[in-house]
Amino acid sequence: MSRTRVFLSLAAPLMIATSAFAAPASAETLKVVASFTVLADVVSQVGGSHVEVTSLVPPNGDPHEFEPTPTDAKHLKAAKVNFVSGIGLEGWMDRLVAASGFQGTSVTASDGVNTRSMEEDGQTVTDPHVWNSPVNVKVWVANIEKALSAADPADAADFKANAEAYQKKLDAMNAYAHSKFDTIAETQRKVLTSHDAFGYFGREYKVTFLAPVGISTETEASAANVAKLIEQIKAEKVKTYFFENSNDPRLVKQIAKATGAKAGGELYVEALSDGRGPASTYEKMFRYNVDQIAAAMAKSS
Ligand SMILES: [Zn+2]
Numbered sequence: 001m002s003r004t005r006v007f008l009s010l011a012a013p014l015m016i017a018t019s020a021f022a023a024p025a026s027a028e029t030l031k032v033v034a035s036f037t038v039l040a041d042v043v044s045q046v047g048g049s050h051v052e053v054t055s056l057v058p059p060n061g062d063p064h065e066f067e068p069t070p071t072d073a074k075h076l077k078a079a080k081v082n083f084v085s086g087i088g089l090e091g092w093m094d095r096l097v098a099a100s101g102f103q104g105t106s107v108t109a110s111d112g113v114n115t116r117s118m119e120e121d122g123q124t125v126t127d128p129h130v131w132n133s134p135v136n137v138k139v140w141v142a143n144i145e146k147a148l149s150a151a152d153p154a155d156a157a158d159f160k161a162n163a164e165a166y167q168k169k170l171d172a173m174n175a176y177a178h179s180k181f182d183t184i185a186e187t188q189r190k191v192l193t194s195h196d197a198f199g200y201f202g203r204e205y206k207v208t209f210l211a212p213v214g215i216s217t218e219t220e221a222s223a224a225n226v227a228k229l230i231e232q233i234k235a236e237k238v239k240t241y242f243f244e245n246s247n248d249p250r251l252v253k254q255i256a257k258a259t260g261a262k263a264g265g266e267l268y269v270e271a272l273s274d275g276r277g278p279a280s281t282y283e284k285m286f287r288y289n290v291d292q293i294a295a296a297m298a299k300s301s
Contacts (some may be wrong), residue, residue, distance in 0.1 A: 030152045033079040035090045036063035037272040038131050041282045045166045046144045050155040059274040062246045064217045068091050073100035080104045080151050089128035107147040109140040110203045133169040133200035173286050180294040181205040190296050192241035194252045197269040212251050240264040240296040246271040251288040264296035
């Protein structure tokens with residue numbers, strides 16, 4: 001037993017030294033930028049040690065409304081690849097790209113996602129919150145792998161291996177959520193949140209989310225819409241509400257008070273927590289949300 005340990009501890013540093021020597025092209029780290037933390041985490045899962053990822057929007061930040069600083073412009077200029085989710089999420093990005101002098105490749109990670117649209121103020125809009133279903137994040141991973149391999153072909157085999165491992169994780173996360181929700185009666189699968197960010201989650205797990213604010217946090221709820229929502233919550237007997245880590249909770253609390261819905265806690269909708277929080281990676285964020293929502297439904301049934 002002890003002999004094996006000695007052998008391993010000697011062999012490990014040797015292997016690292018050999019591989020670094022054998023592949024000088026991969027010694028340099030590829031600098032990339034991602035628009036927000038959820039995407040940045042998935043990029044770093046695929047990129048592994050070959051890639052240095054900077055998220056422009058910080059943890060707990062709102063990716064719809066963001067005011068880039070000169071430091072963000074500097075990060076972008078130094079990057080070879082700029083990842084956005086797309087579908088109208090990052091309305092601030094084009095200006096930042098133009099102002100920064102970025103010379104690299106821009107990649108829309110959500111290209112190829114089976115999107116959903118919804119009616120908002122009489123207009124049909126496409127829902128940008130694709131990451132709230134791991135099925136869509138599998139599309140992200142495929143696009144990220146392709147883009148990283150094009151920017152750093154020497155490390156393509158590692159990107160492929162990382163992507164395959166992470167795809168398996170996403171399948172397991174999807175199976176986990178189905179195991180939690182599929183046994184709950186569909187009439188019980190209803191919750192109130194701050195803004196319409198769980199459409200893809202709702203589609204995959206047949207959960208109904210009601211929200212006073214539309215799919216972008218830039219819009220404001222009108223008094224008439226709020227009144228209508230309160231009636232709807234009462235009629236559909238929605239018993240739990242959640243607030244969001246990246247949004248002002250006041251409106252949803254006010255609505256909950258008018259309807260008698262109880263607080264279910266905080267959901268991580270479009271921003272990871274910092275390292276000390278419960279949602280410091282996409283996987284943790286998704287599982288945390290699933291647990292919170294399923295627990296609230298179990299309590300109210
Ligand atoms: Zn949103």
